[in-house]
Amino acid sequence: MREEQVTIKDEFGMHLRSIMSLVEVAKSFKSEIVVQFGDEIADGKSPWALLALGIIAGSKITLRAEGDDENEAMAKLLQLAENNFIRPEESPR
Amino acid sequence: MRRVFTGINASPGIAIGRAFILSRTLQRVERKTIPEKRVPKQVKAFLSAIKKSMKEIETIRARLGADKAKELSTVLDTHIMLLQDDALRNDVIKIIEEQKVTASWAVSEHVGRFNKMLANLGGEYLSTRVADLNDIKNRILRNLGPGGGICCLDEAPEGSVVVAQDINPSEAVQINTARIVGFVTELGSKTSHSAIIAKAHEIPAVVGATGVLQNVKQGTRMIVDGIDGKVILSPTRKQLAEYENKRQSYKYYVIELLSAADLPAESRDGFRLAIEANIESPADVKTALRHGAAGIGLYRTEYLFIREGRIPTQEEHLASYKQVAEEIAPHSATIRTIDIGGEKLVDAVEMPPQRNPALGLRAIRLCFSRREIFKNQIKGILRAGLHGNLKIMFPMISGIEELKKGKAIIEECKKELRKAHVDFNADMEVGIMIEIPSAALTADILAPECDFFSIGTNDLIQYSIAIDRANEEVAYLYNPLHPAVLRTIKMVVEAGHRHKVRVGVCGEMAGEPLYALMLMGLGVDELSMNPVAIPAVKKVIRSSRLCESLKIASKALGFQTADEIEAYIYNVMSKRYPQEIATSLFF
Numbered sequence: 211m212r213e214e215q216v217t218i219k220d221e222f223g224m225h226l227r228s229i230m231s232l233v234e235v236a237k238s239f240k241s242e243i244v245v246q247f248g249d250e251i252a253d254g255k256s257p258w259a260l261l262a263l264g265i266i267a268g269s270k271i272t273l274r275a276e277g278d279d280e281n282e283a284m285a286k287l288l289q290l291a292e293n294n295f296i297r298p299e300e301s302p303r
Numbered sequence: 304m305r306r307v308f309t310g311i312n313a314s315p316g317i318a319i320g321r322a323f324i325l326s327r328t329l330q331r332v333e334r335k336t337i338p339e340k341r342v343p344k345q346v347k348a349f350l351s352a353i354k355k356s357m358k359e360i361e362t363i364r365a366r367l368g369a370d371k372a373k374e375l376s377t378v379l380d381t382h383i384m385l386l387q388d389d390a391l392r393n394d395v396i397k398i399i400e401e402q403k404v405t406a407s408w409a410v411s412e413h414v415g416r417f418n419k420m421l422a423n424l425g426g427e428y429l430s431t432r433v434a435d436l437n438d439i440k441n442r443i444l445r446n447l448g449p450g451g452g453i454c455c456l457d458e459a460p461e462g463s464v465v466v467a468q469d470i471n472p473s474e475a476v477q478i479n480t481a482r483i484v485g486f487v488t489e490l491g492s493k494t495s496h497s498a499i500i501a502k503a504h505e506i507p508a509v510v511g512a513t514g515v516l517q518n519v520k521q522g523t524r525m526i527v528d529g530i531d532g533k534v535i536l537s538p539t540r541k542q543l544a545e546y547e548n549k550r551q552s553y554k555y556y557v558i559e560l561l562s563a564a565d566l567p568a569e570s571r572d573g574f575r576l577a578i579e580a581n582i583e584s585p586a587d588v589k590t591a592l593r594h595g596a597a598g599i600g601l602y603r604t605e606y607l608f609i610r611e612g613r614i615p616t617q618e619e620h621l622a623s624y625k626q627v628a629e630e631i632a633p634h635s636a637t638i639r640t641i642d643i644g645g646e647k648l649v650d651a652v653e654m655p656p657q658r659n660p661a662l663g664l665r666a667i668r669l670c671f672s673r674r675e676i677f678k679n680q681i682k683g684i685l686r687a688g689l690h691g692n693l694k695i696m697f698p699m700i701s702g703i704e705e706l707k708k709g710k711a712i713i714e715e716c717k718k719e720l721r722k723a724h725v726d727f728n729a730d731m732e733v734g735i736m737i738e739i740p741s742a743a744l745t746a747d748i749l750a751p752e753c754d755f756f757s758i759g760t761n762d763l764i765q766y767s768i769a770i771d772r773a774n775e776e777v778a779y780l781y782n783p784l785h786p787a788v789l790r791t792i793k794m795v796v797e798a799g800h801r802h803k804v805r806v807g808v809c810g811e812m813a814g815e816p817l818y819a820l821m822l823m824g825l826g827v828d829e830l831s832m833n834p835v836a837i838p839a840v841k842k843v844i845r846s847s848r849l850c851e852s853l854k855i856a857s858k859a860l861g862f863q864t865a866d867e868i869e870a871y872i873y874n875v876m877s878k879r880y881p882q883e884i885a886t887s888l889f890f
Contacts, residue, residue, distance in 0.1 A: 221675075222614075223424075225613070226381055226435055226613075227377070227381065230380065230381050230384055233384060234384075253390070256388050256389065256390040257384050257385050257388050257390075258385065258388050258390040258391050258394070258417075259388075259390050261417060261421075262417070262420065264420060264421065264423075264424045266424055
């Protein structure tokens, strides 16, 4: 199992679009992806569950990946977090 | 069955098409418990509503025009993902089964919980998503209702005449001009959103046509006469021929006007007025240029908030303003900072309920209290200023303190951009809307602190005469020709000119050919209007003389009542410019 902590830098916290990017990446891997915020955890493939975490700007969250492709999944997730959860093709022109 | 209806001619032209009834009347959902044995049926209904909703969104996405495709499809993708999520299915089904309630209630309850939870987090966080969740909720609820029903302008087939109670701004931005040929609403006035949008898209429209909805059926053939304010359902063959004629002749008149649109607005004795366009989105610049606008005098930026359904980021502000700056070059564009609040509410910005919104937290006042929203926009403008000639304009300034405060925030933004090593234009003109009587009365105090004035006549009239123009009981008192309004314009022009400050007019009044010479005679330097109004106003100015306009203005100022002024102006102008006045949008 892989586990990493990241900080949410976006001034609006984890908003809908960033949640969507995360879900899309999570869904592209077989591994189970879990996001933990405080004591609560959410399935990284469920936008409603992630929304329910209520992650505001500056929060530290833990990303967890477990499965055959956990290393690749974590690498992609960290890359996404680095980019403020905006997929590269979506960045402002 | 009644077939002919009269309303207000809100956007000129003739449309012949088939009715597309916009029904978004949602029943208030109430908590209803159901017997145990009906639970499985409710679960099934819910699941099929989700499926239908997803299919609807796919259809909308497939029909999207190329220009809007990127922005909107991201939003639509988001909605599909939210609908696909098993968590939504499980949670709602759990509510239905445990509480033994209807699917409609369970859906509202579920989304309501999220909204409440997000509200408790407070701040900007909430506003970025509540709109999307509500949109999804409403879509599911609609699909749970009897027969579903059409909800979305994007689904209108080719040749549709949209018939609705009223059209709200978030619906208006999805208008596909290729398929919608006309508009009819039961409510509204010449200055309501539906009217403004219809004019901007050059779609014939009649508003305030009471009774149409009761008599029209989906797909009924109908005629919209936006010149005389008439709506005809199921027209006879004779009527069809007559109106086809009228449609053609109006088209030729417009072509003739357009062909001269690029000529400058210069009177026969060489006096020039700057004629600019009011726009709502970067896409409108093309229309503005086609109609001969020499600049953008008012860019209403609220639509960025409405289109996104959330608070735009600084980068999104930048992208829109940059596009406008580049496309309008070498002319300038005046960007009005957001005027949200009052009657202009957007889902993206949560507002506390106000007893008197027109006099409450709105426009610049809202910006001062929600400073981050404001600063993001200012920074976007400052950065876009590198790509063309942009100006900043503050709405709803009531006195010098607010102007100074606004300017201080601009300086603060510059400092922060410098610190972040982001390039911007540090030398940008800053002006204000004059739309509150207190600003007009202190124009001489405000003038030394800014580069230009723009008189927003819509609000100025409302605040000067204390008239809510949306209130049908008193709307008759709303008159641009009230002596107080003319005196105010004159006073502001004089105060501005004493301090070498240019004075423009950017309300609906500016786009009215009937008033063009009077405003010119009052000394106004710039008129900014709905792009489609430009050719006719230019034509009037080009065939006039300055001395004539000065005479009209001074004569108008001598009357005691709006009626006398109106009679005088109408008499003079309709003799001089019969065709322009006949097809004018106001009379």
